[in-house]
Amino acid sequence: MVTEPRTGGAARCSHHGPHPITCILPPHMLRAIVERGTPEQRAWALQALAVSERIRGRRELLGEIATVTATPTEGKQRSVYDAKNGSQLPGTPARAEGARPVKDVAVNEAYDGSGATWDLYHDAYDRNSIDDRGMPLVSTVHYRVGYDNAFWDGSQMVYGDGDGKIFERFTKCIDVIGHELTHGVIQYEAGLAYADQPGALNESFCDVLGSLVKQRSLGQSAGQADWLIGEGLFRPASRGTAVRSMAAPGTAYDDPLLGKDPQPADMAHYVETADDNGGVHINSGIPNRAFFLAATAIGGYAWEMVGKVWYVTLRDRLRPDSDFKAAATLTVAVAGELFGARSTVAGAVRVAWKKVGVL
């Protein structure tokens, strides 16, 4: 095991909206102060959180502070809510931890998918939920009407039903659920800024961990996995198998309405753009493919070795401004520490980054 000091979640001001208060001190940072500060700092941070959440029209986070201030909890604590096509979060309780499945398939998918994600992090990487302190996993389904998206809002997951013409419901794909929860893990660990190369790494780590959640839930080896992100998210009428392909970035879809998958497979085709926060969902294809190449070269269950290298790098080494080269150098170093500098794993990781043109 690597015994690097944990980076924690304190000194960064990153991806929180235009509001001055939330920009200066994002909620996760305030929560860190609530958790670790002196009594005086805690009182101040609690008040600031209450104010910023009120401004954002949400009061639910105050409930969550109780869990942050309490001692770490053990075991999964899932709750799924129904927004009933509105935009108020979290919405109406639909299923709590331990409760039997309900009739609503989206509720059950959010419940099961967040459980599978919690299991991967816990069983393979010894992590106690998103914040490693047993944070409850809150999901809201049926957000807005025909909403073509899913996101992590800084404290919970939110899923739309899709428009029913192009997109299916976003809970349908377990890797999408693992992806969204990993945005939460990144918020508490590396804090990768959501722009340009750090942003593309942020997206890529979410795809990697999301894919590993899917592979583990299906018991697939690296050779058996489809390495697709959001397979089945497009309605059958669309000419696309998935939203992204980690094995062959740029080939996931090609459709008159959707356009063509814009992901590059290597640095020679890196896309410079101001759109998409500097191409965070585009250039993520490059580190995605590096992971795929390393995992398939090593073989076996991808979450066990190369997945661990990626996770430990995310937890202990990456910083908010880390770029592709830093991720490559650090994953090679971590692979060496975990498995030996001359190990198959370390060699495969180095070769993979070379193949995509980062090293």
Added chain:
Amino acid sequence: MRVRLERSGGFANIRRTFTADAKTLAPVQAQELRSLVEAADLAHFPEEPTPRPGRPERFYYRITIEHEGAERSVTVAEDSAPEALQHLIDWVLHTAQG
């Protein structure tokens, strides 16, 4: 009056454009559109660039109003759209998607 809504970003990062044109809408709907545009008050909305870094997976909306030969565009992240503008966005999405 014509309203063009370009949506980008999101988990899938697929760009889509939705249009509502008062000329082809039923009179009642055309009136609704005009009221919503008026309420959104884009003339006084800052056309500032989107703040970065952004937030994971959120949509961006670029709204362009064409009216009497003039054109006005603003870009907002979905979680920073004022309520009146959000109503206009929702209405165009709903109307254009049927």
